[in-house]
Amino acid sequence: MTDGNLLQTAVHGDDAAFRVLYERHRDAVFRFAYRMLQSVELAEEITHDCFLSLIKKPARFDASRASLKTYLCAAARNQAIKHLQREMSHEELNPDLPISDHWNPLKQVIGAELSTVVRNAIAVLPPLQREAVILFEYEDLSLAEIALIVNADVGTVKARLHRGREKLRQLLAPYVKQGAQTASPSTGP
Amino acid sequence: MQNANHQNESKFIEALKEWDAPEIPASLDQRVFASYSAHVHRAPFWKRFFTASIPVPAPLVAAAALLLLVAGGVAWAALKSSSVQVVAQPAPPINTITKTEIVEVPVVQERIVTRIIYVEKKAPQSLMAQLPSVSQPSEIKLASHVAGDNAYTNVDLSGYQPVEEMKVRIIKGSAANEQ
Numbered sequence: 001m002t003d004g005n006l007l008q009t010a011v012h013g014d015d016a017a018f019r020v021l022y023e024r025h026r027d028a029v030f031r032f033a034y035r036m037l038q039s040v041e042l043a044e045e046i047t048h049d050c051f052l053s054l055i056k057k058p059a060r061f062d063a064s065r066a067s068l069k070t071y072l073c074a075a076a077r078n079q080a081i082k083h084l085q086r087e088m089s090h091e092e093l094n095p096d097l098p099i100s101d102h103w104n105p106l107k108q109v110i111g112a113e114l115s116t117v118v119r120n121a122i123a124v125l126p127p128l129q130r131e132a133v134i135l136f137e138y139e140d141l142s143l144a145e146i147a148l149i150v151n152a153d154v155g156t157v158k159a160r161l162h163r164g165r166e167k168l169r170q171l172l173a174p175y176v177k178q179g180a181q182t183a184s185p186s187t188g189p
Numbered sequence: 190m191q192n193a194n195h196q197n198e199s200k201f202i203e204a205l206k207e208w209d210a211p212e213i214p215a216s217l218d219q220r221v222f223a224s225y226s227a228h229v230h231r232a233p234f235w236k237r238f239f240t241a242s243i244p245v246p247a248p249l250v251a252a253a254a255l256l257l258l259v260a261g262g263v264a265w266a267a268l269k270s271s272s273v274q275v276v277a278q279p280a281p282p283i284n285t286i287t288k289t290e291i292v293e294v295p296v297v298q299e300r301i302v303t304r305i306i307y308v309e310k311k312a313p314q315s316l317m318a319q320l321p322s323v324s325q326p327s328e329i330k331l332a333s334h335v336a337g338d339n340a341y342t343n344v345d346l347s348g349y350q351p352v353e354e355m356k357v358r359i360i361k362g363s364a365a366n367e368q
Binding site for chain 2: 010011012013015018019022026027030031034035040044047048051052055056113114115118119122137138165168169172175176
């Protein structure tokens with residue numbers, strides 16, 4: 001059964017259809033929201049609101065335009081960006097700004113696990129680069145799907161993804177070369 | 190060189206995958222399903238209206254109950270006292286004779302009509318007599334002729350009526366005034 005059919009059934013009160021729909025897309029929405037905001041509570045809130053909004057206004061979802069996963073991720077993305085905008089100024093949202101040293105959390109996590117290092121490195125990225133990297137690397141979405149989610153053209157997404165990956169590569173370079181689970185940076189030659 | 194880049198890329202992606210998202214909390218599922226049920230299986234408005242409940246603080250309820258009791262007591266006392274006053278002695282029977290008389294009252298309808306009538310008025314005979322009679326102009330024949338140094342005027346005095354009373358007025362003058 002397609003997502004569109006399940007949604008129509010769920011809207012008319014079929015609990016089972018809603019459960020299938022929810023369990024099909026819950027993880028992707030939650031993971032994306034969590035990686036964007038790095039907060040379980042906020043990710044939970046956003047996931048809840050996205051599914052409730054889908055049931056309240058099902059007509060907003062156009063199956064001919066995008067998949068339900070793309071639609072839900074776009075809804076989650078909008079909420080996450082709104083939250084980030086409340087927290088930081090417009091300049092900090094700009095993806096082209098260089099990462100300053102005092103923002104670099106890597107200096108504080110020397111010796112920590114690689115997962116923590118990666119998490120902190122992604123947190124350092126500007127939100128527009130961060131969302132591109134997360135959707136591409138973790139959710140395995142295509143550039144076209146990401147473009148739909150972030151409401152930008154494919155070229156822009158490609159550029160943001162490239163810059164984000166380059167920054168991550170720089171930040172993770174000392175740890176990636178070592179290839180170990182512990183994130184002690186290599187001392188170099 | 191290309192192999193080294195490929196290795197680096199693989200390691201980079203592996204490093205990224207090290208960061209896992211946490212497990213989804215069970216509370217999320219419960220919240221989402223509860224919200225879904227509340228929205229989809231919502232009772233109609235009239236049912237919600239009649240089954241709606243409003244939380245009221247206990248002290249407020251106690252105060253309201255006390256007020257109700259006091260008001261009820263006061264009302265009861267007022268009703269009781271007024272009921273004593275109402276029970277009055279029966280009034281003595283009064284023989285009432287009713288007589289019907291028909292009286293005719295004339296109704297005068299006055300109507301004022303104003304009309305203007307023009308009447309030809311004749312003067313009284315006595316007044317007519319006092320008015321001087323208008324006689325026909327006398328045909329006084331006048332003729333004049335000059336004879337020598339003198340001029341003569343012939344006057345026919347037929348129909349002449351002299352005045353009954355003559356008043357003579359003498360005007361003093363001088364030769365200078367004469368012409």
